[in-house]
Amino acid sequence: MQVPLIRLQCGVNSYEWGKKGSDSAAARFAAATPSDDLSIQADKPYAELWMGTHPSNPSKDVNTGRTLLDLCSENQLLLSQSVASKYGAKLPFLFKVLSINKALSIQAHPNKKLAEQLHARDPRNYPDDNHKPEMAIAITPFEGLCGFRPLDEIAHFLETVKPLRTLVGEEEAAQFVQAAKQEGGDEAAKKKALQKAFGGLMSSPPEDVDRETANLVALAKSEGESFAAGGVSSTKGAVLAELVTRLHGQFGSDIGIFVLFFLNFVTLQPGEALFLVADDIHAYVSGDIVECMAASDNVVRAGLTPKFKDVSTLVDMLTYNYAPIDQQKMTPTDYPYATLNRAGYSSGSSVLLYDPPIDEFSVVRTLLRGDGAKATFEPLEGPSIIICTSGKGTIAVGPTKHEMQEGYVFFVGSTAELVLESSGGPDDEFITYKAFCEI
Ligand SMILES: NNC(=O)[C@@H](O)[C@H](O)[C@H](O)COP(=O)(O)O
Numbered sequence: 256m257q258v259p260l261i262r263l264q265c266g267v268n269s270y271e272w273g274k275k276g277s278d279s280a281a282a283r284f285a286a287a288t289p290s291d292d293l294s295i296q297a298d299k300p301y302a303e304l305w306m307g308t309h310p311s312n313p314s315k316d317v318n319t320g321r322t323l324l325d326l327c328s329e330n331q332l333l334l335s336q337s338v339a340s341k342y343g344a345k346l347p348f349l350f351k352v353l354s355i356n357k358a359l360s361i362q363a364h365p366n367k368k369l370a371e372q373l374h375a376r377d378p379r380n381y382p383d384d385n386h387k388p389e390m391a392i393a394i395t396p397f398e399g400l401c402g403f404r405p406l407d408e409i410a411h412f413l414e415t416v417k418p419l420r421t422l423v424g425e426e427e428a429a430q431f432v433q434a435a436k437q438e439g440g441d442e443a444a445k446k447k448a449l450q451k452a453f454g455g456l457m458s459s460p461p462e463d464v465d466r467e468t469a470n471l472v473a474l475a476k477s478e479g480e481s482f483a484a485g486g487v488s489s490t491k492g493a494v495l496a497e498l499v500t501r502l503h504g505q506f507g508s509d510i511g512i513f514v515l516f517f518l519n520f521v522t523l524q525p526g527e528a529l530f531l532v533a534d535d536i537h538a539y540v541s542g543d544i545v546e547c548m549a550a551s552d553n554v555v556r557a558g559l560t561p562k563f564k565d566v567s568t569l570v571d572m573l574t575y576n577y578a579p580i581d582q583q584k585m586t587p588t589d590y591p592y593a594t595l596n597r598a599g600y601s602s603g604s605s606v607l608l609y610d611p612p613i614d615e616f617s618v619v620r621t622l623l624r625g626d627g628a629k630a631t632f633e634p635l636e637g638p639s640i641i642i643c644t645s646g647k648g649t650i651a652v653g654p655t656k657h658e659m660q661e662g663y664v665f666f667v668g669s670t671a672e673l674v675l676e677s678s679g680g681p682d683d684e685f686i687t688y689k690a691f692c693e694i
């Protein structure tokens with residue numbers, strides 16, 4: 256049976272935080288595939304390119320216009336029997352490109368049990384019953400807030416940033432600082448103290464948030480690098496002062512600005528990645544990323560957004576894990592099931608695997624440098640979606656071969672032996688990201 260290689264037309268969502276017009280990689284990538292319902296408008300934000308079968312924005316076969324969801328429903332072998340029997344006739348993952356101009360919401364994604372409850376209770380705001388663990392890989396330099404800081408850092412900010420302490424409450428702040436500074440101590444009690452302090456912040460009355468935001472911004476502007484007593488080793492005062500003024504410029508008075516002091520501020524260079532389990536709090540701030548997640552669109556939001564906020568659900572659902580950011584970053588490894596040809600080896604090409612601790616997906620990033628560099632992949636017992644984010648080359652499955660350029664997206668059915676080859680100049684880089692599920 257001919258294993259299909261299907262070129263996809265993918266939809267792009269225009270959330271407010273997206274980069275505008277062709278500045279947005281999501282818009283450029285969507286526009287790379289001709290379609291009569293997309294013309295990029297210069298002043299419109301384009302946030303997310305969706306690649307997959309999620310019904311909120313299903314990708315289509317460019318030749319027939321049929322959705323990938325329909326094609327997989329009709330022929331489950333595209334997914335492989337094992338994937339289809341575990342996840343049903345759809346892709347277990349949703350693959351995206353995000354192009355971030357303004358901060359995303361302070362958010363977390365529910366675990367499976369909570370997702371079922373939220374979807375049953377409020378299907379409009381929680382469109383499916385699935386969990387949404389997610390991984391982000393930086394295409395350009397990326398900034399994000401991700402997971403709670405080590406407790407001593409939060410204690411430092413509660414002691415040195417008066418507007419923050421005022422919103423949390425003097426008594427609650429003092430209790431937290433005492434719990435945080437206890438050597439060793441009961442982990443559960445520390446998480447409870449963190450939840451109490453964070454919950455106190457998030458339940459601040461709007462008039463207090465307005466007043467203390469003005470005080471915070473004034474301090475950030477006047478104190479500069481000595482802001483927050485110079486900050487902490489992971490986030491210096493000057494960086495915090497700039498972030499406070501930037502987020503205030505983007506959202507005005509917003510409780511989300513104060514969440515900066517509770518969450519790790521992380522920067523990723525291209526190719527670096529982070530992984531978030533369900534119920535981990537985060538907010539992406541800037542940059543272009545490839546993102547892969549379990550197939551869900553459930554987002555619980557609590558700040559930095561004009562969208563529906565569900566603060567009490569967020570405060571109740573969080574894991575209150577806290578750790579230095581390096582524990583959230585992912586380190587890719589050489590992908591063992593692909594072979595580079597001589598041209599690929601000699602030009603320093605690479606095939607890297609990003610393999611998070613969940614079953615729904617992994618991602619392979621292939622960088623082929625110079626003309627004729629080639630990577631041959633062993634057949635997978637499962638489906639893949641592959642996008643080219645820069646350069647040009649070809650993609651082949653058996654006798655079927657297509658050219659690939661920036662923004663081209665293909666679905667690769669199960670048991671395909673895939674070959675990628677660069678067709679650029681000696682210094683050109685043909686970069687693709689492939690999300691896949693194999694059981
Ligand atoms: N962390 N990234 C994600 O979860 C994306 O896949 C979501 O689609 C975005 O968070 C949605 O962001 P807003 O709700 O518009 O603020």
Ligand SMILES: [Zn+2]
Pocket residue numbers: 362363364389537
């Ligand atoms: Zn998220």
